[in-house]
Amino acid sequence: MNLFEMAESTQMKAVFVEEFGGAENMKIKTDAPVPRVVAGKVLVRLHAAGINELELRIRSRGWRGFITPFVLGMDGAGVVETVGDGVMTCKPGDRVYVCQPITGTYAEYCLADADRVYKLHDKLSFEEGALLPIPYFSALRALTRAHFQRGDSVLVQGASGAVGLAAVQLARGLGASRVFGTAGSERGRQIVREMGADDVFDYKERDFKETVKAAIGPKGVNVILETNVDVNFHFDLEIVSKHGHIVIVGKRGITSCDPQEMVTKESTVTGSALFFCDTEARLDMHDTLYRGVEEGWLKPYIGGRFKLDDVIASHRDIETRSGATGKTVLTIE
Template sequence: MVPFQIKHRVLPISLVRREQRRSVAVDGSPRITRCRLEQDRCASRLSNAREVPPGSPKTVYVLLGKPTLPYTPGSDVAGVIEGVGEHVTAFKKGDRVFTIGTISGGYADYAVAAANKVFPLSDKLDFKQGAAVAIPYFTAYRALFQKGHAKAGESVLVHGASGGVGIATCQIARACGLKVLGTAGTEEGMNIVLRNGAHQVFNHREANYIDKIKEYTKMEGVDIIIEMLPNINLAADLQLLSCGGRVMVVGCRGPIEINPRDTMTKESSIIGVSLFLATEAGTFSF
């Protein structure tokens, strides 16, 4: 199995200090833990990871679930391979890579990752950017194309488009020829959305922003909605869809009551998206 040595990390100071490899208790207090470094036929030895993004939703969900301690959070990391397991052929020592998951946790001086969760990192990206690629961009691609079957010329509305998955969705959708609409809650967020591919952006804090979207689409609706908060937006989403439209649920923080008849009138669909149900031949192969 394989270590990442993390340098120049971008981490909450309460979680990780630079001098020692640590795991994190549920309350955020650090605990020193040891990491055995063993080779394994299904693992890559990874080291010298330069960046780890702050807590992802997955990490937050795990911590809220009170994991067995000691526990080291963090799944998305980027760095240089230190060594590989006996049967790993796709990578070699010195390769620049990023991961979509680790065995040992990413908030540490070293990390271990299975070879099928490791991907080459383009020379055009630095390690900070590489550590932010996996979950946001793979989720966006899966939601748009593998589950949403998006096509060039269709329209997509991205709720919460200034977040990680939102930005990734805007960039990918625009590059693939979709008409991209986004929402954000601040002027800064709206500008970020426009800079990352959206044709039009709306402030979801405004009471009449739904009406503005309807007006912009000339009451024809949008083909796809990427939804981060269906517990708030789903009922309104069904009103915004075009005939045959799809709401792609990529996050949720609670229940909501909807009228199923709204799906009947347009033969629309509500589709859940989970990156971690993807097969290697699916999301992990573009």
């Protein structure tokens, strides 16, 4: 069945990647067909879409079966337009956010499986809701993989990025004893502090490692969330505590280690990927986020705003900026 079959001749604006390559390969179409709603699916009228760095890599060189042309976007927020037969979890008019829908979110509408649509708290705007799915779900998945528990100390490597900021805020809100972060720009470090970190370190400083060691103390840190393992792995193994956990959520190149470094501390190194979460796990994560908003300790940081029509400029801005400072959103009018 063609999910882009016309529904009552309704058309929408959407951003298509027509061939892999530079940002200029994204084309805005105003006559794209609205996805057709079938059983078990939800059609959402989007008001904002989040931009994830993975989407820039997909646009540039493809990833896991993406075939051009396609609409980019893995998360967004808006209002339920229509639900298919059998959908009981939401209804038309509900404010929602979506995580990894069937059709991309750089568009006025997206189609999602019902278990990928979640209630958006009234305290959050659509723009803030569009920041939740990939970064916050990914950060919660990583903390779970780390067996994080209240009272643990946490270090987030690359804390000024979208997942890093989410991890800092979640660790603080869920009861970490101390939260540390690293970031390469002064603005990035300022934002990490605002999100709840006790100490934020400049990884570009010459005495960076000594500064971190002095701050965390001789016992080390219980949990390390690592966004750039090929750069930091040896240092992570050095500063993780006895029985501590290093969770890998990102890398840019090849790395290696001496397993003896893990043996002497009985530490663990594990990977974390949101794509392996099942429906129940995602719902649990949503409940945690909703509770965090309700209790007042969760508030997403908007790193930048662009209109859907300026999508090319938004990607170029991310590609050329000097340091990560949160997540950018596209507003959809």
